[in-house]
Amino acid sequence: MLVSLVLLALGALAAVLAPRLVSRAKWPEREPIVALWVWQCVVAAVLLSFALSMVFSAAAAWQLVRGRVFAPAPRAVVDAYSLGTESPWPAVLATVLAFGGLWTAAMLTREVRGARARRRSRRAELLERAPLLPGEEPGSGERLVVLEGERPDAWWLAGSTPQLVITTGALRRLKGGRLDAVLAHEQGHARARHDWLLHCSSALANGFPQIPVFAAFRDEMHRLVELAADDVASKRFGRMTTALALVELNEDRGVFGPGTTPDAQLPQRVNRLLAAAPRLTPARRLRLTAAAALVPVVPLLVAFVPALRALT
Template sequence: MTLPLALLVLAGLAASAAPRVLARSSWADREPVLALWVWQCVVAAVLLCCVLAMALSGAAAWQAVRGHVFAPAPHEVIEAYGLGSYGPWAGSLSLLLACGGAWTGAMLLREVYEARVRRRQRHAELRRRAPRLPGEEPDPEDRLVVLEGEKADAWWLPGTAPQLVITTAALRRLKGRQLDAVIEHEQGHARARHDWLLHCSSALATGFPRVPVFAAFRDQVHRLVELAADDVASRRYGRLTIALALVELNEDRGVFGPCPTPLAQVPQRVHRLLSPSPRLSVARRLRMTAVAALVPVIPLLVAFVPGLSALRQI
């Protein structure tokens, strides 16, 4: 049982240490896209540790599983893993990890289902508030919906035919290129498929609320996707333009007052846009991207070391 336990210990260390290390980093706000990539690599490594531990313990417990896991491997490689010495706990551990995997899939399916329900409800609300005229046919190219409303708001509604929804109050408030910057911000979410990243992070955090890395992953994803979309808009229309647009859309919601609100990150986003820190150098970004990509490789190396050592001796 040494190797599966080593993988689980590695997963536990990553799940507990990664949120603390990344929370102390000062570069995440400067490079939100890179920070999202690092978080995804860490979460992938944790999940991969569990999958590999499940496969190895299952192979030790059941011959049928062993035949699938080690099907192309020579006999010396199988012997190198010492599957016969794993003991009676191998089957229980494999079943426990398999149940965790099934639970993860169930949480993801539930998140996707609930997202579709919310999307259908929003589409129904749009049809109620902006009904089509008699004889008007739906246009698949219609990507913009303007709603009559006194509350300044704009949001991207994902789906098979994604739409940008904006209220008339927002049109009155946003001046000059501010409206274009808001549209670019929302389109940045759509192009990067941030909705799927939000669904996956929410599913993991809901399914395993006591795992620190999953809860931190969800919280950071919700924050970083907004920073990334702000950067997309600022590169085309300028930081001041998108900052003023954020102020115009949110100043009536109490987010700039002394009391915290659910949108308390808006002042931080505005401050970040108005007082930008220098980006990391291209060389450093490339190094960090490559190092993050290697994080999921570590569990693979740990799992394959006995087999590779056996192959060298053949």
């Protein structure tokens, strides 16, 4: 039971402290892809801590679970965990954590189903406004769709066959490399499958709004995927070209004037591109990546410490 409580405390501590520690760091602006990896590892560690705590609590509460979890383990290992107890708290804790796991799965399912429904609706609208050409098969590959529209806009439609959509207003306004930079930005989203990160982060944040790490995870995913896509475009067409493309594409939306808008991060993205801050050294990127990969290992070590001690 002690291991279960330690894991629960570890998960709760990480859920509260991780957003504060990561938000204070300055390097995510320079390395959004590494920051995306760090956030995923932190959230995985939190979820793994809660899942392992549930398993050990259930093993302490019910003999049936204990027999299945520790079936191949020597007797000394089972005794090291001190699972036998008459207290009702292990059963209560296991039930609460199991409900949390089921709720997480339900929220993720709802998020994915909602996204698929919206995607089907938008695909049907696109097919109505831009029918397939003779001989063109639906879902035959990545397709660039040009829509009639005065408002400059471009976006990507996720799915098994992502589609890039751009309006004629954007084609008239963006010229040369700026148009290519916008398309590269959207292709960066599609090829990195950023939609899955957004779905998972939204499901966790909507399902558990009281847990700080999940709300921060959602907010940072929405911000970092845009920075990562900006970097994809700037590597191919230059920071200045990409920044100008963002300005020209969004200048009629009022995002660069006073006041708060839904796209308030756009000025920050443009300033970041223009500032051209140097990337971290390869050695530091490697250290950050490796350190993040070790974060989910911590709850595993906590879970297996009694067993390792019993076997030595």
